[in-house]
Amino acid sequence: MHGQPRRPAKPEDDAAAAAKAAKLRDLQVQVLQNHHSRTYTEEALGLSFKLLEINPEAYTAWNYRKLALQHNLRELTDPEAIKSSVDDELRVVEIALRQNPKSYGAWYHRKWLLNQKLTPVDFKREFGLLDKLLKVDARNFHGWNYRRFLAKFMGVPEEEELKYTMDKICDNFSNYSAWHNRSILLSNLLTQQRKGFESKQKICSEEFELVTQALFTDPSDQSGWFYHLWLLAQTSSPENPQLISSWPCNGAKLSLSLVGKKDDLNTVSSSLKEGIVPIVLYFNEPVKGLSPSTVKLNSDLVIGNNIQWRPLSITDSGHSNCWATYLEITNKECSSSQQFSVEVSIPCSDDIVSRSGSHCNCPVHFMFTIELGNNDDKARNIDLFHDPISWNGSESVQSHGNPSSVPFDHLNITDALVQEESKWHLEALSEQIDLFRELPDENSKFAKLTLARLSLACAAIKSRGNSPIERKGYCEEALGFFSDLIYLDPSHKRYYEDERSSVQMDQLTCNMATFMEHCSDQVQSNLSPLNHVQLCRLALTRIGYPERLLWVQMLDLSHNNLRSVEGLEALQQLVCLNISNNQISGFTSLEPLTKIISLKVLDLSCNEIGAHSIDTARYICLSPFSHKVEPCDAFEECRKKNINVEEFWDAILFFKSVNLVQLDVKGNAVANKDTFRTVVMTLSPSLKFLDGTCVH
Amino acid sequence: MADASAGGSLDDYPTIDPTSFDVVVCGTGLPESILAAACAAAGKTVLHVDPNPFYGSLFSSIPLPSLHSFLSSDSSTPCPSSSTATSSSSAAAASHTAVDLERRSLYSEVETSGTVPESSRRFTVDLVGPRVLYCADEAVDLLLRSGGSHHVEFKSVEGGTLLYWDGALYPVPDSRKAIFKDATLQLTEKNLLFRFFKLVQSHIAASSSGDNEREGEASGMISEEELVLPFTEFLEKQRLPPKIRAVVLYAIAMADHDQDVAEPCEKLLTTRDGIKTIALYSSSIGRFANAEGAFIYPMYGHGELPQAFCRFAAVKAIQEQQVAAVRVLQLSSNVAVCPPGIKNICPVFHYQGTSGTVLSCPMPDEDLDFRNILESTKKLFADTYPNEEFLPRNSAPKYNDDDSDSAE
Structure with missing residues (x-):
């Protein structure tokens, strides 16, 4: 069934195929005719059967048979007669499945039939058929789906089904479906705390033991590694979603003045978007359900009642790691400095749920203050971006500012969350690491990748437990594994590079001392000092740990290998971003930037925008940017200027959603096109500097 | 080449028709049976005889109660065929050469003691000792190829090794x-x-x-x-x-x-x-x-194997009557493959002609499988008929219930 090479068709097959096609067309026409004329005679049904026998994928024929059955049953009252017509229908499905055991239509028809509950289901027969089917192809997921359906329908205890997966795994452990079903069943049994499944630790240990038997026997078989990955997730991540970071952080003092200097270590100036203060909440896993009723805001400021929490995610799933709301400060009429406090509290709530359905069970409370500055008219009239922002980083890093002024990890939520089970987690994971080190296949990519993931899981636990040295050891090991993998398995190089970048970002930002080397205050004329982070020439390919950068206002990521900027959408304070000299290949990969309302300065120079005729990011990224294209004013406006909208649709969508003052795009293929300049100029009325020259 | 018609004192015995054969195989052990089957498949006329009242010669399976008598007859009484042959040769010396066929004894020394246990009927002793057949063994292939598998029932060796x-x-x-x-x-x-x-x-x-x-x-x-x-x-x-x-x-x-x-x-x-x-x-x-x-074992002992090949040879002969004639002759038996009308034939061969040679078949060896025995049998066949294929693939007679890829 699997791993059989496809033979090239012989010339004599062509003739047979043509004859078959002619016959099929003929049958199809007749069946459709009967369908339209609602002819449900025995003869007509026979034709549909003939069609399905040859081609079980004929959905209309299945639908026709459903209608015919319902029609014919109306005239039947004798239970025997009903039973016989249901049996006939079941037989048709069986014959169709013999032709194609993976026919969606046929399986669906059978489930539909059973769900009609016209006659008592002969479960023995159904399970018998399934056994036969799975004997021929133990990995047929349709069969497994149907088995789950039957088990639920009949009320087979999940313990029994778990035993069945074990039998199948013993027959041949190279069975993704069996392992997969096992993970589902175990999750359910553990959640329900069924007898014998009270201890997750015990079950996980047993499962680790089982799967390592398979992994060691044949490390080149992927199915076991997938199951191991699931087990790893069960063992390393906290069961419930947790808030891990926020902006503003606990105890922060914001000053909403247009000009000024910091006078307090904890003061963060939020000077640019006057009157608007974003609050960003960052969770350890994607959640949904944040609303004014699940997140309580208390303040002596007038903040209005229409608080809305928005997911800062570019996917449409509704789940997001990062949520934001924007406070509009309305009481500005005061003339002297005034302080207001804002309290944010998230009580235990069943409404904030993760993808797996577990809810936030760890209440969080934090508080920050907003100082409304003395906004005199003189300050109001200052042009904030009179001169272009310079990215001359080397000068500025140490030039100003006290490193300790950076609000680092003020939200000490993570410490509080070191759970008791971490200890067991760490033990189980270390055991696994020791085990896989013994695996004699030094060059097994699965083993290396698993070791890397195990090390990272350990590092994550260590960071929760505040053991920086051990944590560093784990991270470095993981980095080593990823470097090996890039060499060993070049076809998945990009994935490994991304993973490596993430670890690198973790290394750089996890502790104060190393992070500080990259942080500074940047002073630009007319602007209050900006929190500046410089992460240049690190060969980063993607952004990791954005939750640690929420406070950054000026970010320099130039001279890396970034292909995506996903994660930056969480940085709601970001004013200036430098991603020059990276590998950004199109505006679709910049979509996260459209979520940053404060972004004013963007340096995109020397990337690959426009260099590739096909925008692969459009297919690779989860970004629904391209799926949301609908007629909008921006397109109309561009059409009026004779811009080829089809060619620049991504640029149009990007520039209509950002509000830049300064942009650099030189060194990209797209920048050489005059039309592109027109697009930018048309859609960015606020733009003052384009590629270093003043345009407005 | 060989003439089974006897003169003089052998009038008591009916004659076999035809009277001349390409090959005469004496004994129904596994190598002999395979050889007979191969010769028949190659279109040769074969006379297959055995002095014993049972199939298999040294490869047979003996019910436990009969073991004692088998062993004693094997070791003590001289083979009756040789004595008869000597005596008859004098009577027809002119036209025939009598060949002394002396069987080698399997055991140099036999000692039995104790009584046979109660349920002994349920036990069979394989004279060739404990052996197994690999499922992918050539012997199994031969059985499948020759259709001999229809006459043997196999049992999977359970519990593994x-x-x-x-x-x-x-x-x-x-x-x-x-x-x-x-x-x-x-x-x-x-x-x-x-x-x-x-x-x-x-x-x-x-x-x-x-x-x-x-x-x-x-x-x-x-x-x-x-x-x-x-x-x-x-x-x-x-x-x-x-x-x-x-x-x-x-x-x-x-x-x-x-x-x-x-x-x-x-x-x-x-x-x-x-x-x-x-x-x-x-x-x-x-x-x-x-x-x-990996292993299978004939359900009723290894004695089944030679029988399967014998039957194949016989069936082959019936199907291709013009070219081949095979007789399985037994002194006293009710086995169905014995052609009707032939009873009580003393295995005496009057060997005629000059081109024939006498070759002996391999004896059971000490191995745990049949691979070496099969190898020497194949060699024997190749030496005799260098231009013939050894049990060609399509030689199996057609059976109605052709399920030749199952070990049942």
């Missing part, structure tokens, strides 16, 4: 599935064992596809230098621990001598032979859906 190691018996992990399920092996041992299996598999695949040009590990082949090494040394080179080596050597490659001797001797399995056997073993597993392990 056991290995005595370190004072205890262990089931032998002989497949991926068995390695996975095995509870006694260390994780690394599992890995090494399966890796070794994979090496052998890739070697077999590479060598069977005729890919001999590329040498070394890239082609998955085991190098020529390694193939001539003693197998045990090769296994050591593969870093297999002692217990795993024992599994491979004695339970899978079925070495019947201690392979860990210091001196090189001919009993030492070479890597080439060892791998050949493993190939046979692994292709045996799963060949038949209803055979669990």
Whole structure:
């Protein structure tokens, strides 16, 4: 069934195929005719059967048979007669499945039939058929789906089904479906705390033991590694979603003045978007359900009642790691400095749920203050971006500012969350690491990748437990594994590079001392000092740990290998971003930037925008940017200027959603096109500097 | 060449028609039966005779109660055929040569003691000793090819092979599935064992596809230098621990001598032979859906095997009446294959002509399978009929219930 090479068709097959096609067309026409004329005679049904026998994928024929059955049953009252017509229908499905055991239509028809509950289901027969089917192809997921359906329908205890997966795994452990079903069943049994499944630790240990038997026997078989990955997730991540970071952080003092200097270590100036203060909440896993009723805001400021929490995610799933709301400060009429406090509290709530359905069970409370500055008219009239922002980083890093002024990890939520089970987690994971080190296949990519993931899981636990040295050891090991993998398995190089970048970002930002080397205050004329982070020439390919950068206002990521900027959408304070000299290949990969309302300065120079005729990011990224294209004013406006909208649709969508003052795009293929300049100029009325020259 | 018509004192015996045969096979042991079947399949006329009242000669299976009488007759009474032959030859000396066919005794010395147990009827003794058939064995192929499989019932050797190691018996992990399920092996041992299996598999695949040009590990082949090494040394080179080596050597490659001797001797399995056997073993597993392990055993003893070939030869003869005639003759029997009208024929052969030679068939050997016996039988056939194919593939007579790929 699997791993059989496809033979090239012989010339004599062509003739047979043509004859078959002619016959099929003929049958199809007749069946459709009967369908339209609602002819449900025995003869007509026979034709549909003939069609399905040859081609079980004929959905209309299945639908026709459903209608015919319902029609014919109306005239039947004798239970025997009903039973016989249901049996006939079941037989048709069986014959169709013999032709194609993976026919969606046929399986669906059978489930539909059973769900009609016209006659008592002969479960023995159904399970018998399934056994036969799975004997021929133990990995047929349709069969497994149907088995789950039957088990639920009949009320087979999940313990029994778990035993069945074990039998199948013993027959041949190279069975993704069996392992997969096992993970589902175990999750359910553990959640329900069924007898014998009270201890997750015990079950996980047993499962680790089982799967390592398979992994060691044949490390080149992927199915076991997938199951191991699931087990790893069960063992390393906290069961419930947790808030891990926020902006503003606990105890922060914001000053909403247009000009000024910091006078307090904890003061963060939020000077640019006057009157608007974003609050960003960052969770350890994607959640949904944040609303004014699940997140309580208390303040002596007038903040209005229409608080809305928005997911800062570019996917449409509704789940997001990062949520934001924007406070509009309305009481500005005061003339002297005034302080207001804002309290944010998230009580235990069943409404904030993760993808797996577990809810936030760890209440969080934090508080920050907003100082409304003395906004005199003189300050109001200052042009904030009179001169272009310079990215001359080397000068500025140490030039100003006290490193300790950076609000680092003020939200000490993570410490509080070191759970008791971490200890067991760490033990189980270390055991696994020791085990896989013994695996004699030094060059097994699965083993290396698993070791890397195990090390990272350990590092994550260590960071929760505040053991920086051990944590560093784990991270470095993981980095080593990823470097090996890039060499060993070049076809998945990009994935490994991304993973490596993430670890690198973790290394750089996890502790104060190393992070500080990259942080500074940047002073630009007319602007209050900006929190500046410089992460240049690190060969980063993607952004990791954005939750640690929420406070950054000026970010320099130039001279890396970034292909995506996903994660930056969480940085709601970001004013200036430098991603020059990276590998950004199109505006679709910049979509996260459209979520940053404060972004004013963007340096995109020397990337690959426009260099590739096909925008692969459009297919690779989860970004629904391209799926949301609908007629909008921006397109109309561009059409009026004779811009080829089809060619620049991504640029149009990007520039209509950002509000830049300064942009650099030189060194990209797209920048050489005059039309592109027109697009930018048309859609960015606020733009003052384009590629270093003043345009407005 | 051989004339079975007798003169003088042999008038008591009916004559056999036809009276001349290409081949006369005496004895119905496994090699003789296969030979008879092969000759019949090649279109030769064959006379197949046996002085014993049962099939199988030295390859038969004897019910336990009859064992004693068999052993005593075998060792003490001289073969009746030889004496008769001598006496009759004088009567018809002119036109016939009488051939003295003396059977070699299987046992040099026989000693029995004790009484036969109560339920002894349920036991059969295989004279050829304990042997097994690999599912992918050539003997099994021959049975399938000749249709002889329709006359034998097989039983899968259940429970797999056991290995005595370190004072205890262990089931032998002989497949991926068995390695996975095995509870006694260390994780690394599992890995090494399966890796070794994979090496052998890739070697077999590479060598069977005729890919001999590329040498070394890239082609998955085991190098020529390694193939001539003693197998045990090769296994050591593969870093297999002692217990795993024992599994491979004695339970899978079925070495019947201690392979860990210091001196090189001919009993030492070479890597080439060892791998050949493993190939046979692994292709045996799963060949038949209803055979669990690698081995099968004839349900009613090894005596079934020669019978199957005899019957094939007989069926063959009936189907191709013009070219071949095979008679299975028995002194007293009610076996259906015996042609009607022939009873009580004394196995006397009057050997006529000059071109014929007398060849003897292989005797049972000490091996645990039939591979060597089969090999010598094939050689015998090739020597006699160098231009004929040995039991060609399409020689099987047609049966209505053709389920030739099942071991039932």
